[in-house]
Structure formats: structure tokens, C-alpha cells
Amino acid sequence: MERIHIGIVVGEASGDILGAALMAELRKLYPNAEFSGIGGPRMLELGFHSYFPQDRLAVMGLIEPLKRLPELLRIRKFLREHFIANPPAVFIGIDSPDFTISLERSLKEKGIKTVHYVSPSVWAWRQKRVFKIAKSVDLMLTLLPFEAAFYEKHKVPVEFVGHHLADELPEHVDKFQARRELGIPEHARVVALLPGSRASEVERMGSLFMHAAVFCLEQDPDLLFYIPAANSDRYRQLHLQLNDYVDFSLNLINGNSHKVMAAADVVLLASGTVALEAMLLKKPMVVAYKMAPLTFKILSWLIKTPYVSLPNLLAGKLLVPELLQDAATPEKLSAAVLNYFESPEETQQLINTFAQMHVILKRDASVRAANAIAKLINQ
Numbered sequence: 001m002e003r004i005h006i007g008i009v010v011g012e013a014s015g016d017i018l019g020a021a022l023m024a025e026l027r028k029l030y031p032n033a034e035f036s037g038i039g040g041p042r043m044l045e046l047g048f049h050s051y052f053p054q055d056r057l058a059v060m061g062l063i064e065p066l067k068r069l070p071e072l073l074r075i076r077k078f079l080r081e082h083f084i085a086n087p088p089a090v091f092i093g094i095d096s097p098d099f100t101i102s103l104e105r106s107l108k109e110k111g112i113k114t115v116h117y118v119s120p121s122v123w124a125w126r127q128k129r130v131f132k133i134a135k136s137v138d139l140m141l142t143l144l145p146f147e148a149a150f151y152e153k154h155k156v157p158v159e160f161v162g163h164h165l166a167d168e169l170p171e172h173v174d175k176f177q178a179r180r181e182l183g184i185p186e187h188a189r190v191v192a193l194l195p196g197s198r199a200s201e202v203e204r205m206g207s208l209f210m211h212a213a214v215f216c217l218e219q220d221p222d223l224l225f226y227i228p229a230a231n232s233d234r235y236r237q238l239h240l241q242l243n244d245y246v247d248f249s250l251n252l253i254n255g256n257s258h259k260v261m262a263a264a265d266v267v268l269l270a271s272g273t274v275a276l277e278a279m280l281l282k283k284p285m286v287v288a289y290k291m292a293p294l295t296f297k298i299l300s301w302l303i304k305t306p307y308v309s310l311p312n313l314l315a316g317k318l319l320v321p322e323l324l325q326d327a328a329t330p331e332k333l334s335a336a337v338l339n340y341f342e343s344p345e346e347t348q349q350l351i352n353t354f355a356q357m358h359v360i361l362k363r364d365a366s367v368r369a370a371n372a373i374a375k376l377i378n379q
Helices: 011-027 039-043 065-067 068-087 097-109 131-138 145-153 164-166 177-183 199-219 232-241 257-263 273-278 293-302 312-314 332-341 344-361 365-378
Strands: 004-010 033-038 090-094 113-115 141-142 159-162 192-193 225-229 250-254 266-270 285-289 321-323
Touching: 004 011, 004 097, 011 033, 011 039, 011 090, 011 164, 011 365, 033 068, 065 312, 068 097, 090 285, 090 365, 097 113, 097 131, 113 131, 113 199, 113 365, 131 145, 131 192, 131 365, 141 145, 145 159, 145 312, 159 365, 164 273, 164 344, 164 365, 177 273, 192 199, 192 257, 199 225, 199 232, 199 266, 199 332, 225 232, 232 250, 257 273, 266 273, 266 332, 273 312, 273 344, 273 365, 285 332, 321 332, 332 344
Parallel strands: 004 033, 004 090, 090 113, 113 141, 141 159, 192 225, 192 266, 225 250, 266 285, 285 321
Antiparallel strands: none
């Protein structure tokens, strides 16, 4: 059987997860496929040949990418020259758009078919990037349906493949099983607090969420609060913040965020991917976020969408409360949390809506992505 060469570049741990799952499905279609570029540990286990460690691309913020710019430019130059000299059947950039889309454009100009997997938030801000993307990719693979609609509007070839988290998380969540595993009383009223995974997020949101919990307990002393720390560093950080709240019991857990959310009745969370996870776990939520005032002001000018959380973006309307910046006060957060307990019928309607949205996103993303890529290769 003829060998086929497929180029892939991923720059984040999440991209490594997508890349490994995609490789597994492409191998079913092309048993003799060879994969090379930049990949992470999961991809390496499947025989991927990585020319550079994946973590060399994993840069965040504004300053670190500038400091690392010479190295990043050297890596991209090598990949561009390598793939032009050794053209793959297709090149796939997974996420990391600032790095991969420019590389895709260079390769497409040389006649190499290009795919980008995971749309940047071009529908939300810097929308003119879509014109560069149109010149860079033969196919965009999106995780969310409204992203595909945006690209269709701009005549960019696109396939909505669904979200891998919707494939991984169960449609039916056993709240009581999660409680038994965590040692939580089965019939308690439980709130999960998720203030973020980065030190700066926990610094801003941790104490705020704890303060909101105090307000909740003043209204309902029987509530139980659990906070899963994203890692051991965040566990220590949250433990220090708890020293200011010695008068109430908050259960701090290292890891297990999905299990803690599954066990909860309501989730108070910092805006991010965790809102999608909470939605897929069918959990009523309150979304909050705070950032530096100047950053918030700039983003408010740039962002073109009326909502920030994925449940609201997917629905195209305000399904869950979003309390941002000055609106994120302990009083308002606690009132939004307690409202779910006080309005059981509305809360159940929201849970039913989340179940319907899960079905929409659950599409065997890796299989659909592989089939779409195979169709492009065979054109």
C-alpha cells in the first residue's frame, strides 16, 4: 500500500490531545500514513516524528512571545522549508493560530493542501483575520456550529466536526455516584467554586468566590461548598486565601474538577473553557470574570459578541448569568447562585437545554475531521 505523508503542527497540550485522536482516525483510513512536524507526548506515542519539542511553541501573554520571537521564527522557517522540499499530502495546523496560519499560507502558496483545526476566535474579535485565513487554508475544521456559520458567510471552506469534550463527557451524569466517590452527603445542596487555573486568575477570583460563598451561607447555612484546585500550586494559593475565611467550612480538593462539578447542584466559575465543561455536565452555572481595568476596557472595544461564555454564545441568548468586572461583586454572585435553588422549574429547564446542546456538539469529532481531511486529500 502506498505510503502517505501528513504534516501536523500543534503548539498546546490541548492540541496534542486533538492531534493524537486525529492521527488514530487517519491511520484507519491510511494504514501506512507517516506523520511529522511538531507534536506532543500523546502524538509521539503513536509514532509521530517531531522536529522540535511541542512546548517550544507553548507561549502565553504579551511579553513571552516577544522574548521568544527569534526562536519561533527560526522554527517556522525550518518547517516552511522542510515541507516545501518534502511536500506532504496535507498539512494540518492544530490551534496556535498566530504560529500555524502564517505557515499554512506559505505552504498553500506552494500548492500544498492545508487544514486548520480549531478556529481562532475570529468571530469575536479581530474579524478581519478571516481574510488572511481564507488565503491560508483549503479547509477550516470548527468545534462549534456558529463558527462554521461565520466561515460560510465569508466563503471559507469549512466543516463543523463537533467538540471532543462532548464526545468524551457522558450525556447522563450520575451526580450521586460522584458524591459517593468524593464523600459528599447525597442529599446536600452543593456549590462548586472554580476560580481559574492560572495564578493571576485565582488571585483575582479566589477570594471573590469565597466572599460570595459567605453571603450565600448567610441566606442558606446548609449549603456545602467545594473548590477543586487546578494543580498543586493553585491548591497552595487557595489554601492561603482560605486563611481569611476561617469562620466557614469550604472543602478544598486537589484536582478532580469534573468530578466536583458532577457532584454539584450549581457551579460558580471563572469564564473560560470550564463553562463548556459545566454545560456538558448539565450544571447550572454563574459565569464571572475580572481583569486589569485597562485590559477590560480594550477588550470591550475589540470584542464583537454580546456574550463571553460558550453556553450563551451557542444559544445566541443569555442562558446563564455573566457577571464581569465591576458587576462581579460577592452580593450579585451569591444572589445568582441562590436563584437556581429558589427557582427549581427554571433550573430544570436550563438543564434540559444543556442536554440538547450536548447532543448538537457530540458528533465524533475526530472521525468527522479525519473524513473531511481524507476528502480534501482525494480531491
